Amino acid sequence: MRGPTGEEKKRHDEQLHARVVHDDPRLDAAALEHDRQLLGRVWKNSRGFIGWLAEVDHKAIGRRFLVTAFLWFALGGILAALMRLQLSRPENTFLGPDLYNQVFTMHGTTMMFLFAVPVVLAMGIYFVPLMIGARTMALPKLLAYSYWMMLFGGIFLYVMFLGNTGPDNGWFSYPPLAGPEFGYGKRADVWAQLITFSEVSSLTTATCLITTILKHRTPGMSLNRMPLFVWAMLIVSFMILFAMPAVMVSSTCLILDRLVSTQFFNHAEGGDALLWQHLFWFFGHPEVYIIFVPALGMMSEVIGTFTRRPVFGYLAMVLSMVSTAFIGFGVWVHHMFATGLPQFGQSFFTAASIMIVIPTAVQIFGWIATIWTARGLRVTTPFLYMASFFFIFIIGGLTGVMLASVPLDRQVHDTYFVVAHFHYVLIGGSTFPLLGAIVYWFPKMTGRLMSERLGKASFWLLFAGFNLTFFPMHLLGLYGMPRRVYTYPAGLGWFNMNLLATIGAGIIFLSLLLYLINVIGSARHGAAAGDNPWEGSTLEWATSSPPPSYNFHPQPTVASREPLWHPELTPPPVIGLDSDHKEVLVTHVLDAEPDHRYPVHGPSLWPLVAALATSLMFIWSIFNPWGTVWGSIPILLALIGWFWPTQGKKKLERGEFGTRLSLREGLW
């Protein structure tokens, strides 16, 4: 598809102005108020317990996603604290080897699959439709299904853990250790099936996000006017589409090896243990960027707002994120430098791993330039979280360059140096920006501001605790301490730094507790925020806080990247969408030209029923391979209910912008 030229673009904007008239009677204050009341009734969130279960509003689902992901974060954090207690002194007997191995596996699995990915998706689910001026998320029922799958997957994992069947082979679950011969009991199966839950949830959410971003942007928001966070979510969703199938294949092969004696990873029968590692890391490395790229988008949004200027180099920022996503798929072998692959092949992956620094460096320089030329920078709590990226994440990025070197990696691979590295990258590069972004968007979600005093206190505590915990781990790795050991002997010089790390973990715990108190307290008693407390530039600040269930009325259109900073450029809003039933405007992919109106479905209980049926099949199949066969019948029934045609309930009609209402009504 050819992009629009400047001339075409200008003409298009003119047309937009021409087609939407300012003095349309539907834009009278009285008419708008009448429509808002109608919309409020049509789009209202369902009430009662059944209504709660049937909810499909993206804001409700996004909130649930967020709260649930933080619940898993808390559980994963408690597991981390247990590990730190065990390692606080040599030859400690607080956790035995069996429990410790389950705990570190659960910690990694929880943080990667149940926290880090769902939480960034949650932010996208809540804010992407608001930022692109849409009434809702595309495919809302699929979105609800994705939430239930993530919830049931997590519950399943923790129930099994409490029943002493928690996975214990690491979050990477290498065969043959996780294979049928050495992975006793059902622990490895539980891990493999949790991955399946998580894949289904992430893939469906990614589908919803891609569809929403490409087809539901409000008129005027061409691709090159999308907020950078929306770009980040679009890129990440595509990464999920390409990365998740690799782990889907590998976890399925593993569970087949274990349940029906296929021999994918058994070298004695012509399989190969390294096949797993290639498949797993082909997913596993992009996974890191799936967690990281949304944070880049959050950085840009927050920095843009608090510097009161557009982020420097929009095009470079977008291209950097895109190239990070591409290169991210070409570096997986740097997790396997110690497996003895040929040297020439390895040097290719060294070069790729070093190359991926460049786009990130470009973004960092761009942000620094933005701050450098701020129009009166405001150092608020969200900004502090973003600024800490420059000090923390960069340490992780630089140790990442070191790990890309084959000789050096052969020394520090699988040591605490790597543990330090990826906590600096993931916490510094994703969790810090995430916590900042939550403070930033909290007023939009709740209508109230978080306390700045508590916010700053918890930020500085976290900053100190984080560095105290993870910086000594670099040294531990250099002094020879390997990862995934439940204990260590005295006399190797590891005690002091382990003790420091444990104390640091205690400080992290306190800081997060303070953060939680701030969230709960501010949600109840915080200062009223108003629509746009930070004077942000993007569309989510154009609606009320919290937003109404239908997000906007009238639906705004845009003619610049920072619509709220350029009110003089703001074209008139969308008219012609019906208010007496749920419908949204579908626009073209590149230029967001209005295409047609589309009915939205839900609330519906079918996503929940389908998720229950899918979970039943996944769990059943662990205990009996026939579970996959018989368990698919309830899924089939649930999907029949889900897809039952609803045609004929609504009449076809032409609208102001609409070409035709889609005939494929009722599909979702």
Next chain:
Amino acid sequence: MPHLQSILHPAGIQAQRISELWWTMFWICTAVWFAVAIAASIAIVRGRRAAAADTSQSTITRNVAIAGGVSLVALFALLFQSVVIGRALDTLRSPDALRIQVTGNQWWWDVQYDHPVPSLRVTTANEIHIPTGRPVVFNLLSTDVIHSLWIPNLQGKIDLIPGRLNELWLQADTAGVYRGQCAEYCGLQHARMALVVVAEPPEQFERWLTANRAPAPPPVSPEQQRGRDIVERGPCAMCHNITGTLAGGRTAPDLTHIATRSTIAAGSVPNLRGYLAGWIADPQSMKPGNRMPPQGLRAEELQAVLAYLETLK
């Protein structure tokens, strides 16, 4: 003993090269970190003044481009350095290297020194003797899951993968005792799968090798005699080998010269009579989950076994 398992205290040419690479990278990366941190700090201080916005767009663009260019150069320098060191590590390969076969097991190391005459092969466990100043190559195998052999003072790690043969080339230049450890998570007792590498001058190493080619010395005292009888006829012989006796098991560490080794249970505890007694009496309390079952020996039987094992020099 300080630093007996440290990357930063190399005792051989391979680890020496890698530590040089580390220090190069450390200094370059530290410089980069300070540059970015200082730039970010100045930007934050400056940005709070309203006049900051006056900087012209072209100046900023130029500065960002320069920063990008400098990073590119630094990255190429690091890449170049890494490739050069990687090639240098390969130059150790030589035909007169000492070849040692190391097999990973859950959770101990089987070590074999090859010899054209089968009876002169030396088998030991969890302790590797090597001569200084001579290249050594480990042939690495695994009987069960993936392990990784890592002796940080001498060389980076490499995995032992079932169905594959990997090699690790190193050379000790300073005599000493170095600790190594399994670096790839291998199950329940991954933490207690260590080994000791003794690097000694070549003549001393040859003496050690010759001594280890001999079968186990015969017991002298009646108690030692009884100890050997228990070992040969009891459960020990099912798994352990003691060359020169009836004990010929092959699934557990070779005990022919156990008394010369400095640790037991794969580097878990020192090889002292008290620890050995505790280990034989109840192996599951010291290293839960390991493959050695409790023996159920009576106290005087245990003492006899210990007395015999102490003669296995």
